[in-house]
Amino acid sequence: MGDEDIAWSVLVDGLAFAEGLRWRDGQLWFSDMHDDSVWRVSEDGTRHRVCDVTGRPSGLGWLPGGELLIVSMLDRKLLKLGADGKLTDYADLSGVAPRRTNDMIVDEKGRAYVGNFGFDFDEDEPQATTSLALVTQGGQVSAAGKDLLFPNGMVITADGSTLIVAETFAACLTAFDIDDAGNLSNKRSWASLKDGAIPDGICIDAEDAVWVASPATGDCLRIREGGEIADRVVTGRQAIACALGGSKGDTLYIATAESVVREECRKARSGRIEMQGVAVPAGK
DSSP states (O other), X not given: OOTTOBOOEEEEEEESOEEEEEEETTEEXXXXXXXXXXXXXXXXXXXXXXXEOTTOEEEEEXXXXXXXXXXXXXXXXXXXXXXXXXXXXXXXXXXXXXXXXXXXXXXXXSOEEEEEOSSOGGGTOOXXXXXXXXXXTTSOEEXXXXXXXXXXXXXXXXXXXXXXXXXXXXXXXXXXXXXXXXXXXXXXXXXXXXXXXXXXXXEEBTXXXXXXXXXXXXXXXXXXXXXXXXXXXXXXXXXXXXXXXXXXXXXXEEEEESOOOHHHHHHHOOEEEEEXXXXXXXXX
């Protein structure tokens, strides 16, 4: 692929605003944030509505036992979906997150790292840094990864040693070491984005390169540590989130949108998830 490649294949359309893409159990899971719902879709495009989240869903992840965790943005909570299909409160994030919560990554030990806006840009508040919320199994919450400017998408490297977070308004990817207790340290620059690109959702492949959805430039960039752009998929629309999946792990799914404004998204239903084959699959 090169700069002129376009992700023409569409897995699903008619969405309000897809976010939080995750591949699991042979299906792509995602939040339709402005439809207040969570979905899963098979490779042939068959959709299933998983649940409704009145507080506006965003990041998704799973506990080791298979229970789905969902970030509820407006009330700054982490919800758990039970086997009976009912949502229950898992953790209150308001003590760490001063404004809306957003994306999340859950590690193999069931520890969730949740980002938040840090400030209300809809109300033109001054930009302010914030911390991630670290939620251990059982719902205990603490602050981790401080002084981040709009922490958004996150990934963890294959060896479990490093968390990489997208700082949207700093236009960079920032890395932390993860200790045995899940605490974050040794904050450092992993990559800076250039030419107007800003990171929203991200995913990681088998070579620990990071795919970055950039809404400002309408593309998805494969970036190596240090900032080298190794590949690019151009969507021509705002690229919001991405995930690697498919039967061989070599399909890049990209959530795209024409607007981020809730009322416009709910009316137009122009959100979609596009897909493009890539050379390097997801890690194991």
